[in-house]
Amino acid sequence: MRRILTVLAAAVVLGAALAGCGGSDGGAITVFTREDGSGTRSAFVEIVGIVENGNDNIYREAVVTPGTSVMMTNVAENPLGIGYASTGVALGDGRVKVLPIDGVFPTAENMLNGTYAIQRPFIIAYGSQAGLTVLARDFVDFIFSAQGQAVVAGRNYVPFVPTGAPEYTAGGLSGTVVVNGSSSVYDLMGYLSAAYRELNPNVRIDIHGAGTGHGINAVRDGLADIAMSSRDLRDSELTFLTPMVIAIDGIAVIVHPDNGVTGLTLDAVRDVFLGEVKEWDGVR
Amino acid sequence: MGRRTLVAWKKVCNREFVAKVIFIVSASAAVLAVGLICVFLLVQGLPAMWDIGIVSFLTGTDWRPTWTPPLFGILPMILGSLYVTVGAVFFGVPVGIFAAVFMARFCPPYLYKVLKPAVNLLAGIPSVVYGYFGMVVLVPFVRGHIGGNGNSILTASILLGMMILPTIITISESAIRAVPEEIYEGAVALGASHERAVFFTVLPAAKSGVFAAVILGIGRAVGETMAVRMVAGNQAVLRMPHEILSGTRTLTANVVIELGYAADEHRQALIATGVVLFVFIMGINIAFSMLKKKDGL
Numbered sequence: 146m147r148r149i150l151t152v153l154a155a156a157v158v159l160g161a162a163l164a165g166c167g168g169s170d171g172g173a174i175t176v177f178t179r180e181d182g183s184g185t186r187s188a189f190v191e192i193v194g195i196v197e198n199g200n201d202n203i204y205r206e207a208v209v210t211p212g213t214s215v216m217m218t219n220v221a222e223n224p225l226g227i228g229y230a231s232t233g234v235a236l237g238d239g240r241v242k243v244l245p246i247d248g249v250f251p252t253a254e255n256m257l258n259g260t261y262a263i264q265r266p267f268i269i270a271y272g273s274q275a276g277l278t279v280l281a282r283d284f285v286d287f288i289f290s291a292q293g294q295a296v297v298a299g300r301n302y303v304p305f306v307p308t309g310a311p312e313y314t315a316g317g318l319s320g321t322v323v324v325n326g327s328s329s330v331y332d333l334m335g336y337l338s339a340a341y342r343e344l345n346p347n348v349r350i351d352i353h354g355a356g357t358g359h360g361i362n363a364v365r366d367g368l369a370d371i372a373m374s375s376r377d378l379r380d381s382e383l384t385f386l387t388p389m390v391i392a393i394d395g396i397a398v399i400v401h402p403d404n405g406v407t408g409l410t411l412d413a414v415r416d417v418f419l420g421e422v423k424e425w426d427g428v429r
Numbered sequence: 430m431g432r433r434t435l436v437a438w439k440k441v442c443n444r445e446f447v448a449k450v451i452f453i454v455s456a457s458a459a460v461l462a463v464g465l466i467c468v469f470l471l472v473q474g475l476p477a478m479w480d481i482g483i484v485s486f487l488t489g490t491d492w493r494p495t496w497t498p499p500l501f502g503i504l505p506m507i508l509g510s511l512y513v514t515v516g517a518v519f520f521g522v523p524v525g526i527f528a529a530v531f532m533a534r535f536c537p538p539y540l541y542k543v544l545k546p547a548v549n550l551l552a553g554i555p556s557v558v559y560g561y562f563g564m565v566v567l568v569p570f571v572r573g574h575i576g577g578n579g580n581s582i583l584t585a586s587i588l589l590g591m592m593i594l595p596t597i598i599t600i601s602e603s604a605i606r607a608v609p610e611e612i613y614e615g616a617v618a619l620g621a622s623h624e625r626a627v628f629f630t631v632l633p634a635a636k637s638g639v640f641a642a643v644i645l646g647i648g649r650a651v652g653e654t655m656a657v658r659m660v661a662g663n664q665a666v667l668r669m670p671h672e673i674l675s676g677t678r679t680l681t682a683n684v685v686i687e688l689g690y691a692a693d694e695h696r697q698a699l700i701a702t703g704v705v706l707f708v709f710i711m712g713i714n715i716a717f718s719m720l721k722k723k724d725g726l
Contacts, residue, residue, distance in 0.1 A: 175578035180663070181495050182690025200496040208580045208676055209663035211686045215564070222569050223579065358690030 172425040174417060176207040177219050177228035184327045184357030184375030185213070188265035189229050189396050193415050204420030212354070213328040217241060217399075224401045225425065227417060229263075231329035231375065232256075232395035236301045241399040245408040251395035253303045262411060263396040267302070267330050268374040270386040272364050280320045280348065281370040287313045287341045288391050296340045302333055303393040319347030326353075326360020326373030333392065334373055361386065467707075474704035477697030486701065492665035492678075494687060494695045501698040503705060505667045509582075509677035510651055510709065512668065513661065516586020517593055517650040522643055524590070525597030526632075529642075532598065533605040534627045552595035560659035563588040568660055577674030580662035585677070588660055589653060593646035600645060604638020605631060637721065644717045651681075651709055658682035680706045 179186040181201070190201050210216040213230055220228040221240035232251045235243050243251065246263060255261040269285070271277050277285060287293045290313030294304040324334055331354030338350040353360075353369075360372035361382055378388050398414055400406060409417075409428060416422040478486050481501045489502015532544055567588055572579030608631050616626035632639070662676015663686060678686075684699050684706075691699050 173578070175580075180686045180690075182687055200493070205666050206664055206675075208578065209678070209686065211658055211663070215659060218561075218564055219568075219580070222565055223572065225578070356689045358692070362689070362692065 173225060174423055174425055174428075175223050175226040176204050176418060176420070177210050177216055177223075177226055178203050178207040178418070179213075179216060179229075180209050180211050180356075182356060182358045184265075185229065185231060185329050185396060188376045189263065190418075192263050192265070192396070193411065193418060195415060195418050203418055206420060207418070212356075213331070220399050220401060222401075224403050227398065227400050229396050229398050231332075232397040233300055233302045234329065234332055235397035235399050237332075240402070242402045242404060243397040243399055244406065246398060246414060247410050248408060251397050253298070253301070256303050256393055256395050261395055263398070264393055265376055265396065266305070266390040267327075267333065267392040267394050268376075268378065268388045269324075269330075269391055270361070270364065270372045270374060270378060270382075270388040271370065272367070273385055273387045275367065278320075278322075278370060280318050281322050283316060283318055283345075284322050284338075284341055284348070284350065285371070285389070287344075288337055289389075292340065292344075293337060296336050297333065297392045300333060300336050305390045305392050313344070315344040317347075318345060321349040321351060322371065323363075323369040324350060324352045324360075324371045324373060325355055325363040325369040326371075327357040327375035328354035329375040329394065330354075330373035330391075333394075470700065470704045470707055473697060474701040477694065477701045478704065480694070481698060481701070486698070487705070490667045492683070494691065494698065499694065499698075501694075501701075503680070503683070503702055505665050506678050506680045506683045506702065507705065508668060509661070510679040510681070510706075512582045512670065512673070512677060513585045513589055513657060513679055514647060514650045516582060516673070517589030518643070518647060520587055520590025521593040521597060521646060521650075525594050525642070525646070526601055526639060528594070529598045529601035529605060529639075530627060530632060533602045534623075534631065548595050548598050551591075552599070556592065556653060556655040557659075559588060559592055560656035563656060563660035571674075575674065578662075578676075580660060580676045582661065582668065582673040582675065582677050585657050585661040585679075586673070588656055589650045592653060592656060593649050596649055597642045597646045600642035601635070601639045604635040604642065607638065608634045640717070640721075644713060647713055648710060651706070651713070654679075654681040654685050658686060680709070 186203070187201065190196050190203055195201065195203050208219065210219050210228070213234055216228050216230050217234065217238055217240065220226045221238075232243070235241060236251070246261065249255050249260045249262075251261045251263070256264045269288070271281065289310060291310040292313050294310045297304040324338075331352060334352050338352060342348060342350065353363075354373075355363075357374045357376060360369060361374065361378075363369035364372040365385055372386065374388070375394070378386060398409060404425075406425065406428065413422070413428045417428060422428055486501055486503060487507070488504050489500065490504050491500040491502045492505060493500040528548075532541060536544060563584060567584050568579035570579075571577065571581060571584045571587075575583065577583075612630050612634050613626050616630040617623070621629070657679055658681075661679065661682060663678045663682055664676045665678045665683065666675075668675055668677050680702055684702050687695070688699050
């Protein structure tokens with residue numbers, strides 16, 4: 146502990162020396178983004194309009210947070226931060242404040258009627274050639290059953306099959322299903338698998354939230370049964386994957402709970418994430 | 430020689446032979462592993478470097494892997510790794526060496542009983558825990574008391590400085606303890622105080638071990654990934670040395686953040702990043718052995 150304090154003391158001394166050239170700026174926005182390749186990021190930049198000639202043009206000084214959980218923690222710790230994350234995760238996490246966009250809050254209703262603009266499908270996909278194993282097929286059937294979609298609705302996501310989904314009955318199967326992909330879909334998949342395993346205690350479901358691209362590669366290489374994606378699949382991916390939409394999810398724009406801002410326009414969100422507005426005063 | 434003795438003799442021979450093979454295989458496992466990694470990196474990474482152009486790969490300042498056409502310039506990451514490593518040395522080495530001197534020569538036994546396990550524990554903490562600590566303690570601290578948004582070169586340097594402490598302390602301490610007692614006693618006999626004897630005779634006598642500790646610490650700092658990517662900001666933007674309150678991306682972070690998503694050329698470019706990292710580490714090791722030779726240590 147003494148050494149840690151010494152290190153910190155050294156940092157303070159160094160920091161004081163640097164204060165002149167560094168800059169302790171009061172209201173400068175800290176922009177947090179997800180990494181290149183993240184499904185949430187590519188959906189976000191496309192919908193908000195941060196794409197120029199098909200190229201992702203997000204603010205270069207934006208802090209890159211690998212994974213949804215790192216994003217949440219960073220925004221929760223930074224009073225001047227702004228970031229974005231799956232609404233299912235963001236609304237369930239009391240550490241951050243979800244902002245209405247153009248006055249519209251990302252509720253299930255607003256996403257279904259389309260007034261909340263920043264939304265994308267949650268997709269699961271399997272290898273078109275290999276198909277699904279009997280066990281994986283059973284799990285997918287559960288996801289699209291009344292019970293499965295009830296789990297989706299109960300967790301701040303919008304079910305894709307709102308009514309009329311068939312009842313699921315357990316077949317007493319056993320074995321392991323490997324699921325990999327989007328860290329945004331990860332949470333929902335966890336809830337689904339927990340509900341599924343209550344009915345099928347002998348089935349193990351291994352879920353990895355390594356990112357959309359990672360999951361797609363894993364299915365391609367035969368390392369996973371099911372890929373999770375938080376964006377529409379690309380044409381090159383559709384050549385070997387069969388996708389299914391399991392839910393609609395919004396992307397919430399999130400800030401620290403102490404941040405005074407009460408809402409943003411979609412244009413303001415774009416300006417912030419393009420780096421054209423750098424101060425909170427510029428959007429308030 | 431009777432038949433029975435002959436059979437017994439053959440058995441021994443066989444056993445010896447088998448044992449020999451086992452030992453040779455064990456001994457070459459490490460060499461083989463290095464060789465395989467070398468081959469893998471070069472086969473996968475060099476063609477990519479060639480396609481991108483070695484010069485534009487190494488000196489390019491733009492990293493835009495998802496653009497069409499993509500840009501693969503890793504100079505920001507090379508400098509990023511350099512900055513956080515130098516920073517880690519700045520914070521970690523003085524503290525580590527002084528701590529080692531204290532533990533070897535000044536520490537009362539009751540305190541040593543606490544310090545030693547504490548240092549060992551520090552070494553055993555997984556780097557992701559360091560990363561989380563950095564994210565919720567160091568980042569807000571730097572943002573609040575020093576400046577910038579907290580996700581910066583400085584924060585990563587402080588965190589890495591902490592992470593290399595156990596390596597530096599442990600190896601320096603054993604190096605200091607390995608110095609013959611006569612050297613210390615001789616100095617004291619000549620009238621040096623305890624402090625003077627330790628700092629001007631014992632510590633210089635242990636310098637090869639201390640250097641080894643620093644080099645290993647640097648190796649750990651260059652290679653550290655999980656913790657750094659959680660606090661460093663990860664912007665692939667070229668930084669100048671005075672911009673230590675801005676974020677940076679290290680070579681390791683670049684690989685680990687994007688490898689899961691990468692395909693084709695992007696993936697190869699990341700493996701080529703690994704080649705550069707490998708050359709870095711080799712350079713450190715070569716510098717170390719040259720230093721050793723020159724000093725006759």
